[in-house]
Amino acid sequence: MDFYDFKNAFLIGFFMAFMIGPVFFMLIQTSILKGARAAIAFDLGVILGDVTFILIAYYGSRSLLEKIKDDPRLFFIGGLVLIIYGLITYFDRQNKKEALESAEIIDVPIKSNYVKLFLKGYFLNFINVGVLAFWLGTVLVIGPTLKMNENAIFWYFATIILGYSVTDLGKILLAKQLKNKMTHLVIYRLKRIMGIILIVCGVFLMLKGFIPNEKIDSLIH
Template identity: 65%
Template sequence: MQFNEIKDAILIGFFLAFMIGPVFFILIQTSILKGFRAAFVFDIGVILGDITFILIAYFGSKSLLEEIKDDPRLFYIGGLILLIYGLITYLDKSQKNIIPNKDFLLPEKTNYIKLFLKGFFLNFINVGVLAFWLGMIVIVGSNLKMNPAKIFNYFTIILVSYLITDIGKILLAKQLKKKLTPKMAYKVKRIMGIVLMVFGVFLILKGFVPKENKFFNSVIEKVE
């Protein structure tokens, strides 16, 4: 790979880590409330979701693209899951009744498998992520003349750059834990719930917008 291609892949990974979405907010929240290790495991789940989408985009057939393009139920289901999860997060009062005068202690036991799966599915239900990687495959693949080795290296650099940037975000967010009180932690959780519900509603509404399908039409034409 040429230096410019490596540089572009690194920049894509860096800016991808700052795309505002539910994963962004949950990663920050997990780092603040549960620490570095928990946030890192969550992020690995997210990246596995990205890898899955990249493989689907790369090996996907025209019929699969047509199905995604014409089936708004994917948006409805993904949005509904986000909406319900956000509502549960908002209504959860487990941290509200912690005695303010005592030191705020994070739970000693953390279910890392649950965090890993949470990161994976939270990313996987977002059809927009698949659309992004599908577009990247079309653009990058044509520039690299569909060379499998070059494409593999290019996307590996993107994901490694993305992970390193996320680690930096996790470490910065962790510093906020020192100023975190039980009352503030409860407020953060409720805010995260609202954010998830907003993204859920937005994803559901995307299923009702026909013009969104134009992106898939253009992608399919390029694939053909």
């Protein structure tokens, strides 16, 4: 995996960490109420949930990927998934109060129990089918792009998880500042920005299926 792929993968992880939802608020809430260690335990559970989804998406679609890895329609499908996910994110008007109420369904014990927090992070993330859809779309696009090289695919997704983890660690350490800044207007704008980014990425991937790689590379570089 070259530096360009590493940078792209890290940025995907970075932006994923700012996807607004129950996990986002639960992480901040746990950090404020129980401290950084408790929040890290919760976040490790969330990350394991993502790893589980990646494995399901990859091995569940591997035979399909092998058959159509050179088919431009693959990029169209992957791009369409990202566009739909982006539109859902863009038009989702769930406010901060509703998101916090969703997060509060998972009870935080008075005394920090790291194992319970880990499991709560895992299951809160795992029950979100939208996360699986996102990873499936990503796997469908990245796999053929990396020529189905298992080593390259492993390091690409490991880098995404690294970017996600590093950004989450920063959120944990800056939880109080983030909490104060998470007004309804800020959340609304963040969702719209993330939605636009996903839509643009989806359009780009759809075009990639019909534009020669040489032309795309010349435009990027």
